[in-house]
Amino acid sequence: AQSVTQLDSQVPVFEEAPVELRCNYSSSVSVYLFWYVQYPNQGLQLLLKYLSGSTLVKGINGFEAEFNKSQTSFHLRKPSVHISDTAEYFCAVSPITQGGSEKLVFGKGTKLTVNP
Amino acid sequence: EPEVTQTPSHQVTQMGQEVILRCVPISNHLYFYWYRQILGQKVEFLVSFYNNEISEKSEIFDDQFSVERPDGSNFTLKIRSTKLEDSAMYFCASSVSGATQYFGPGTRLTVL
Numbered sequence: 721a722q723s724v725t726q727l728d729s730q731v732p733v734f735e736e737a738p739v740e741l742r743c744n745y746s747s748s749v750s751v752y753l754f755w756y757v758q759y760p761n762q763g764l765q766l767l768l769k770y771l772s773g774s775t776l777v778k779g780i781n782g783f784e785a786e787f788n789k790s791q792t793s794f795h796l797r798k799p800s801v802h803i804s805d806t807a808e809y810f811c812a813v814s815p816i817t818q819g820g821s822e823k824l825v826f827g828k829g830t831k832l833t834v835n836p
Numbered sequence: 837e838p839e840v841t842q843t844p845s846h847q848v849t850q851m852g853q854e855v856i857l858r859c860v861p862i863s864n865h866l867y868f869y870w871y872r873q874i875l876g877q878k879v880e881f882l883v884s885f886y887n888n889e890i891s892e893k894s895e896i897f898d899d900q901f902s903v904e905r906p907d908g909s910n911f912t913l914k915i916r917s918t919k920l921e922d923s924a925m926y927f928c929a930s931s932v933s934g935a936t937q938y939f940g941p942g943t944r945l946t947v948l
Contacts, residue, residue, distance in 0.1 A: 752935055762941060763939050763940055763941035763942045764879070764927060764939040765939070769936055771936075810878075810879060812879075814935070814937075822884075822892075822934065823869070823881035823884055823892060823894075824869075824879075824881065824929075824937060825881070826879040826880075828878045
């Protein structure tokens with residue numbers, strides 16, 4: 721079974737400041753890793769993903785994340801945030817299997833609030 | 837850009853009534869999923885569907901729930917007899933290969 725821990729439930733930052741949203745996971749098998757963003761009253765939008773290859777992945781809106789296998793982490797970063805980045809961010813994993821239809825396991829989410 | 841669509845956006849029903857939530861996955865996708873998010877809680881997996889059958893279901897997905905792909909485009913979630921605790925946002929997702937899932941905007945179900 722997999723589990724995902726997002727260490728911060730809320731992160732307030734000022735506009736143009738850097739931000740890091742932390743995500744750790746546990747799994748007995750290899751996993752794919754994802755970050756999704758949910759803007760107020762909207763659905764889940766894929767921000768970025770790690771399937772294989774380079775451990776530093778870049779996503780939309782200037783976000784990036786780094787997969788660290790030894791620390792089982794997949795932290796999300798942005799060097800300079802905007803007011804429009806205010807949203808809830810979800811880290812998720814799915815186990816890599818031959819079946820190919822594995823479920824996503826989500827963390828509890830981190831609410832990022834960007835203040836002027 | 838192709839998107840997953842869901843209807844209705846908000847459904848209000850009385851306890852004990854049947855509801856059907858509808859989803860149109862992205863057209864060339866083969867894997868389909870339903871998730872739910874109770875207010876203030878994490879997103880939870882309900883069921884996955886591939887090749888016209890359920891691949892996996894969670895403990896939440898009991899006999900009151902069913903899924904169907906009635907034609908080549910729609911994917912539905914039926915709750916036979918709704919309970920108060922079924923009130924949640926229900927998300928449909930689809931995937932080409934089962935790796936990356938794309939989500940719809942959700943249906944907010946309110947059971948009174």
